[in-house]
Amino acid sequence: MAEENTVYIGNKETMAYVMAVVNQFNSGSDEVFIKARGRAISKAVDVAEITKNRFLKEASIAGIETDTEEIEQEEDDRTVNVSSMSITLSLEP
């Protein structure tokens, strides 16, 4: 079920992800997970801040977690460590 209310941040522009998060809430989710790795983490924070400040004032950040993931590189099979982040936006007070 978690996958259904999860928005993964990639290379699209910020507002595309804001809209995806708003749509998740509008389709009935009480909380939405915004997930990103590496440089996309900054954009994930923008998405959370813009969503709660401009579109869903009743939403708030219920939690932020970070982790380190090992990513296998295609070129040489070596693994590199990449930081990841999950931001939980919630409608609960």
Next chain:
Amino acid sequence: MAEENTVYIGNKETMAYVMAVVNQFNSGSDEVFIKARGRAISKAVDVAEITKNRFLKEASIAGIETDTEEIEQEEDDRTVNVSSMSITLSLEP
């Protein structure tokens, strides 16, 4: 006092900030605040993850907060919104 155990993330390489955080703990701080704005937020997460995973295994992330700051642009006096983040690394269990 908060300023003393705060490391602001800028344009230096990641390890420079990891060392700054480790030095803060070594000089007696129980917790260190890692602060960043905009694109530097991703690097702040790297700094926190690398510090606790590789240098100070007894440290953990006690809290992460985000905010939106209005920054005045020098060129035209207009303000732009920029996301900010503060990560609290703590030696407390």
